Amino acid sequence: MGVTASRVPGGDGATVVTSQKIREGRVDAYKRWQEKTNHVAERFDGFEGAELYPPDSAEENEWVVVFRFAHVEQLTAWLDSGARRDLMDEARLLFEGAPTQEVLAGGEPAPQEQEVVTAVISHSVLPGKERDFLRWQDKVLKVQEKHPGFRGTELFEPVEGIQDKWVVAFRFDTRDHLDDWLASGDRERLLEEGNQYFSAYHVRKIGSAFSGWFRFGEGDEAGIPSNWKQAMSVVLALYPTVMVLNLTVGKVFNGWGIPGYLSLFISNVLSVSILTWVLMPLVNSALAFWLLPDRARSARTHVAGALVVMLCWAVFLLIFGLTTD
Incomplete structure (x- = not known):
């Protein structure tokens, strides 16, 4: 599994967002494996929580897992551990292709008094187009702010010598508002302009909800x-x-x-x-x-x-x- 590491100034927390496609008929086995993986991760220093987000439909078949650690060094220790490598070897027959991940180091947590839905988008920015990409992101933000339900965004820069992808995470108050933005004509026009600055991008949608003593991180009221x-x-x-x-x-x-x-x-x-x-x-x-x-x-x-x-x-x-x- 390749790891994409990203960092923003300030903030100690570290989050890894993993997406993977599960082979047909192996979903129950995958859930058991993921639960086992969570229990192993719990034994590592700095572990704060793990959340599993199933796909919206069988056609999408993209399962998203979020692990949170207190510090990026502690998250790295988990990602590089022999225990995790053994778990990944055990699960190879469960996945369709290699899973992908982004590690978001720093940043601000989502406000706990609200339900929010987050989109995590990784970009492969073309060499020499970094400043143009940043100006384009500023333009995207100004348009996003005018859309209903927008709650904020964070930009995670690449880390030299580790990876070259830029990661953007933005939040909306509901899944409907997020989907409205992703399907909007405004975003379509912005993507047409941004295509000259990056060669590829990938979108992952992550739900998150909080309910006091019963915060299980299952993403919505179903949890x-x-x-x-x-x-x-x-x-x-x-x-x-x-x-x-x-x-x-x-x-x-x-x-x-x-x-x-x-x-x-x-x-x-x-x-x-x-x-x-x-x-x-x-x-x-x-x-x-x-x-x-x-x-x-x-x-x-x-x-x-x-x-x-x-x-x-x-x-x-x-x-x-x-x-x-």
Whole structure:
């Protein structure tokens, strides 16, 4: 697999965007392999997350995977590792042709309070046309800014001695607005002008959504658990948290004579903090087979996950019933 590395001034984060076509009949095997790859990557320093984006249609057949690391050096260590090479050798029969990637070093993350859709476009700029290409990109930006839903753009320059492609990432608030821009007459006219500055380009569309405790990075509402599953999962983490706090911090507060309204406020701050940064990530990981719509496709899985949660409830009730008055 060839690696395209790109860098912008400032910013420490590093993202690798990989696209690959999957052989017919091998999609399930690919998903299992990708999940295995994610688990291996998690063991590397600086790993922040991995997201899988399936194609919009069977005709496109382009699967996009995004890995995020805290620093470009940590991402490079993962890309160059023997563990990753072994995984790529294992998956060769799953792919149609060689996968392609861009590594985006630096840049600003997408705003987490919004749903956004990102397009990543790599350009093979003709020698001696770099300044013309940059002026053309400025013109593209001025036109993009006038289109509905535009949220911003970043330009990643090539790294001398590593690769020669320029990468542009731009965001829109919805897939429809992004598609409208990509199919617009304005962009078509700009591409006709830009063809004299680059020999080839490739477009990858990446969805991204955020939903508080349930941020799985699946790209759209299809990646968010059902409300009833969210409620059951929150109760699973919330009940033991509140009970333990009442039995520990609550007794301390009572002994110190802290007023009830203040004690309750502090306990709420502690419980929400524990849920957000400790317990809910653990619950999400342990119950991903049931919470993630992409995995929980059968009635048996829905029932099994619900039974697991209710069994945990029963265990907590038994424990606290035996240990409290």
